[in-house]
Amino acid sequence: MTKSIFTFFIVLFILSGCKSLQKTRQKDNSTDTQAQVDTTQQKIETVQVVIKDTIPTQEEVTIKIHPKKPDTISVIGVGDIMIGTNFPNEGYLPPDSGKYMLSSVAHVLKDADLTFGNQEGVILNEGGEAKSCSDPSVCYIFRSPEHLASHYVDAGIDMMSLANNHAGDFGETGRKNTMRVLDSLGIHHAGQLAQPFTIFEHERIKYGFVAFSPNNGTQSINDLDAAKGIIQHLDSLSDIIIVSFHGGAEGKKYQHVTREREYFYGENRGNVYEFSHEMIDAGADIIFGHGASCSQSNRSL
Template sequence: MKILWIVLSALSFSLSAIAAEESFVTISAVGDVMLGTDYPTDKLPNDQGRKLFKYSEAYIKTGDIRFANFEGTLFDGSKGAGSKSEGANRHLFRTPTEFARTFANAGFNVVSLANNHAMDFGVEGLYSTQQTLRSYQIQYSTKRGAEVAQFTVRGIRVALIATDFYPGPRSISAPEKTYQEIRELKKRFDVVIVSSHAGGEGSDALRTPNQTEYYMGENRGNSVAFARGAIDAGASLIIMHGPHVPRGLEVYKGHLVVYSMGNFATERGINILGTAGLAPLLLIKLDPKGKFQKGSITSFVQNREQGVIYDKTMGAFKLMQSLSYQDFAASAPQFDSTTSMIYPR
């Protein structure tokens, strides 16, 4: 808890600081969360995944907006129309709806459902996921272009939308409609946050190229071009996930881009070896116009026995710092390894 106190003090997140400095919004953000699956075989944890967040819950709850990318479905039914087909290297995640309580208790209040697992069990599975999240007052956004998660924080109006690499609405591969949506949202909201599921996957995808990426034959989009275009259209913050490993960060025109949050809390069925097991948790502070003020990267690591535990070696922080300097030498944020803080240049 000493580490948490240091981070919160540096970010001015204490109650006294909030009273003295009212015009800001904070976001706590993590990457992929998959609480366990019972399909095709039972790989569920015996505690409904509660141990996953035992050590990170206090950090998650420090944000006004508390975000994760939810991989899979909250669904108690069987495969129906529109379900994904099975095959080699094709995973279907079905998490019982009762597990949503664990997710809510951890503090999350908004998730992305724009990813390659949201439709694992077709429209019925997606509907169940949405309905279950609503029952726990957790907002969400899908790629369909209908849902906008909305918050008002200290008088600041905030919108969050989710995108992915598939064709159709909110696609980073054909982004013009998404850019137009951002422009329209910016007329109504002070801060527009864009989540994006994009990029290659695995240990070979640590670097962030400014070009279209492909994985298993799929066009996964150009993350850099999309992020910068979204900011040009009015986006305030870009949070990306999908590679299952952390990537670098940059500050573009005063706005933070996180090119991959990696995995955060995943049960059996997902690889957590090496860099795939690093679990960064970002705290980000934005001003009333959405400009990046400061933040922190708290390093956790996934452990099958203990859940997501604090990493004293700062593995995620050090990796994201190194990748930021390699891939975005002219636009990487400043990193302070003594406090785990990040700042605009």
């Protein structure tokens, strides 16, 4: 009997221990589970904070996705510009380095979104392959020192035509250096065969700019098919297309557009009336015409 009672107590103690151990394990498991939940919750909260901090406001999204373009734009165009030449000698340079030639009109030229001009001659300090003239009394060649070009920037000029009868006055050396200088000044240019057109953006408006002339080494005013092809190409990529041409005969006898092909010193100067209307039909928005001795803007097209 005594032995049986002793055995009973041993079994009861073992069962009690098992239950206590089970409770302890359950408690430990419960603690571990709660810790995992807390950790997970902390991670979730951390992720939520990061997401919240990186989401842009509605105003920021609107600004980035819907930039506003200007309702209206203004463009000013002037004709031929030659602000001083050091050829055949520096005596042909203006006394104050050419600044006076633009300073008096700078306030007008700057009063536009874009300002255009025609660079008559090359921008080059020295050297180059000077063009030969059979009759020096009626033939001039122009080479403007590089420092003069900075006055274009001061006057607010944004783009320049390099398609004219003086663009090749000093050969390829002059052509290349002119483009290099204008590039360094941030002035857009077009008209040379090496760069007949350019595309640029200003105030969220994309412009296509192309220039023509009847002279060698420039985009030809007389090749209408090629000209229309360029305009149509620019029309597919640009908001506004600006065309410049250097054409027509010179002098007092040619102050009115004949609507026919014009010749001067045996050179085919083009039919500027036909050219202008063909460019408009192809998609051009603005056309600037200029000539060597009288501005096309004074001739009714």
